Amino acid sequence: MFQPTPVDLRNRAREGLVRWLLLGLTLVIILPVLLILGVLAWKGTPALSLEFLFTEPREAMTAGGILPALVGTVWLVAVALLASVPVGVAAAVYLSEYAPDNALTRIINLAIMNLAGVPSIVHALFGVGAFVYFFRFGTSILAASLTLAVMSLPVIIVSTREALQAVPRAFREACWAMGATRWQTIRHVVLPNSVSGILTGVILEVAHTAGETAPIMFTGAAFFVPFLPEGIHDQTMALSLHLFIISTQVPGVPEPVPFAVALVLISLVMSMNAASIWVRTRLRRRKKW
Amino acid sequence: MASEPVPAVRTESLNLWYGTFQALQDVTVRIRSGAITAMIGPSGCGKTTFLRSVNRINERLGYVRTTGRIEVLGHDVQGAGVALTQLRRQVGMVFQRPNPLPLSVRDNVLFGHRVHRTPDAAITRAEEEPILEEALRKVLLWDTVKDRLGARATTLSLEEQQKLCIARLLPLQPRILLMDEPCSALDPRATGAIEELLWDLRGEFTILIVTHNMAQARRASDECIFMLMGRVVEHSPTEEMFVTPRDRRTADYVEGRYG
Numbered sequence: 001m002f003q004p005t006p007v008d009l010r011n012r013a014r015e016g017l018v019r020w021l022l023l024g025l026t027l028v029i030i031l032p033v034l035l036i037l038g039v040l041a042w043k044g045t046p047a048l049s050l051e052f053l054f055t056e057p058r059e060a061m062t063a064g065g066i067l068p069a070l071v072g073t074v075w076l077v078a079v080a081l082l083a084s085v086p087v088g089v090a091a092a093v094y095l096s097e098y099a100p101d102n103a104l105t106r107i108i109n110l111a112i113m114n115l116a117g118v119p120s121i122v123h124a125l126f127g128v129g130a131f132v133y134f135f136r137f138g139t140s141i142l143a144a145s146l147t148l149a150v151m152s153l154p155v156i157i158v159s160t161r162e163a164l165q166a167v168p169r170a171f172r173e174a175c176w177a178m179g180a181t182r183w184q185t186i187r188h189v190v191l192p193n194s195v196s197g198i199l200t201g202v203i204l205e206v207a208h209t210a211g212e213t214a215p216i217m218f219t220g221a222a223f224f225v226p227f228l229p230e231g232i233h234d235q236t237m238a239l240s241l242h243l244f245i246i247s248t249q250v251p252g253v254p255e256p257v258p259f260a261v262a263l264v265l266i267s268l269v270m271s272m273n274a275a276s277i278w279v280r281t282r283l284r285r286r287k288k289w
Numbered sequence: 290m291a292s293e294p295v296p297a298v299r300t301e302s303l304n305l306w307y308g309t310f311q312a313l314q315d316v317t318v319r320i321r322s323g324a325i326t327a328m329i330g331p332s333g334c335g336k337t338t339f340l341r342s343v344n345r346i347n348e349r350l351g352y353v354r355t356t357g358r359i360e361v362l363g364h365d366v367q368g369a370g371v372a373l374t375q376l377r378r379q380v381g382m383v384f385q386r387p388n389p390l391p392l393s394v395r396d397n398v399l400f401g402h403r404v405h406r407t408p409d410a411a412i413t414r415a416e417e418e419p420i421l422e423e424a425l426r427k428v429l430l431w432d433t434v435k436d437r438l439g440a441r442a443t444t445l446s447l448e449e450q451q452k453l454c455i456a457r458l459l460p461l462q463p464r465i466l467l468m469d470e471p472c473s474a475l476d477p478r479a480t481g482a483i484e485e486l487l488w489d490l491r492g493e494f495t496i497l498i499v500t501h502n503m504a505q506a507r508r509a510s511d512e513c514i515f516m517l518m519g520r521v522v523e524h525s526p527t528e529e530m531f532v533t534p535r536d537r538r539t540a541d542y543v544e545g546r547y548g
């Protein structure tokens with residue numbers, strides 16, 4: 001009774017093979033991440049100190065800390081999100097909940113896809129033309145953040161739209177059938193049930209925005225600004241650009257310093273992500289169907 | 290002769306296409322006010338489509354096209370001045386799968402009421418409570434859920450969920466209830482409970498119910514409409530349809546010789 005047949009044995013063998021293959025591929029992905037973090041921690045930690053985090057660079061950036069760059073990156077990311085999240089979510093809500101399925105909608109969707117494929121240096125040039133010169137924001141946090149925002153819009157729109165679409169149509173119909181308007185339906189049922197998915201897109205874009213260098217290089221981030229930004233019209237230093245500069249442009253930087261800067265940048269991104277993931281988990285726990 | 294009362298729903302040569310596929314063909318019916326009318330017919334014959342045309346929820350699909358006339362309570366629902374929100378307030382719908390909103394039991398029952406009241410009507414929670422209780426009592430759910438009004442509606446049993454879906458329509462004081470196979474996801478005992486509920490609501494509302502269950506149609510309705518391939522084949526008092534059907538296809542179907 002219940003002896004495996006040859007078919008069972010073959011399926012079992014195949015099952016094992018697939019399982020190990022998938023595990024292997026997963027490890028292949030994790031390995032570089034661990035390696036990068038390991039190397040950064042190993043090589044960068046010697047340079048890390050409170051002084052490094054909380055003072056300004058000195059002696060042509062070969063000594064001192066990175067405070068202006070750290071603060072600048074936080075400014076750039078925050079202002080970029082303030083611009084991209086409302087616009088992106090609004091666009092996604094329109095596309096998912098209101099737009100009729102016609103040629104115009106398809107063109108818009110295509111445009112979003114193409115925007116996602118634009119290289120960041122092209123975004124940078126666009127930012128210079130549009131924000132620095134045309135809107136006369138000058139090289140400033142505002143111009144740089146808006147450039148970053150444009151760059152992150154496609155991901156925010158697409159992921160938000162997916163999150164909205166994942167809310168079952170039956171809920172919408174239940175609302176409509178009671179005479180709720182589309183907006184009432186969105187406001188009370190669709191959005192509350194898709195925030196966690198929307199946050200996923202935002203999380204991805206926090207990392208993306210914090211790490212980008214090209215889009216901010218000509219629009220608002222500066223080589224060296226020895227004081228902290230006081231508003232969105234100031235120029236600022238940024239971690240990503242600072243890392244690029246001290247690793248390639250400045251002679252005499254002690255070896256651990258670039259690694260330490262990279263470590264701080266990654267930790268910053270990871271802690272922002274951790275915060276959003278925590279929020280998302282809490283929201284998911286309240287979920288719902 | 291006394292003038293005939295206004296039918297709750299009346300359609301005149303109603304045709305409906307999903308893209309190029311015609312799902313309703315020349316449907317002309319009068320649904321008697323205050324009665325329970327059952328719609329029967331094999332899967333895909335257009336029952337759901339018909340129901341969803343009455344409250345105009347089908348048109349949210351961009352590729353739907355309709356011709357002909359639909360009147361609810363004597364008024365053309367496709368007229369220029371019709372507010373869909375008001376139409377749907379008067380015409381409640383219960384879906385095939387219970388679809389309570391992912392909110393608490395209380396918020397589900399009060400959802401429609403909140404959506405429709407004027408923004409300046411400052412109703413306190415205390416004033417909402419009688420509305421909530423009355424609706425839940427009417428669907429015989431009050432005693433089972435009164436201690437978990439704050440629980441998620443999706444944690445209720447399917448029968449309770451479907452009753453809740455009926456209850457949430459009541460605060461809107463609808464005139465007509467459209468029910469699309471409300472028992473198809475329920476076991477026989479729960480089906481019986483919902484049917485009893487229908488009888489209780491009879492007279493107060495006009496009920497148009499789609500069912501696949503011949504016994505249910507026979508037990509629970511005053512009139513019957515038999516549809517086939519998008520057309521109405523026969524519309525007669527329930528007893529008549531089951532005892533002396535006029536059309537041979539109706540006879541085949543009600544006696545189970547049909548798909």
Ligand SMILES: Nc1ncnc2c1ncn2[C@@H]1O[C@H](COP(=O)(O)OP(=O)(O)O)[C@@H](O)[C@H]1O
Nearest residue numbers: 307310312331332333334335336337338339350
């Ligand atoms: N959203 C839709 N898009 C395209 N065709 C549909 C859609 N809904 C229903 N149909 C088609 O219309 C016909 C009638 O469907 P329906 O009204 O759901 O039938 P019933 O409720 O009687 O089973 C079926 O052939 C079905 O395939």
Ligand SMILES: [Mg+2]
Nearest residue numbers: 336337338469
């Ligand atoms: Mg159906």
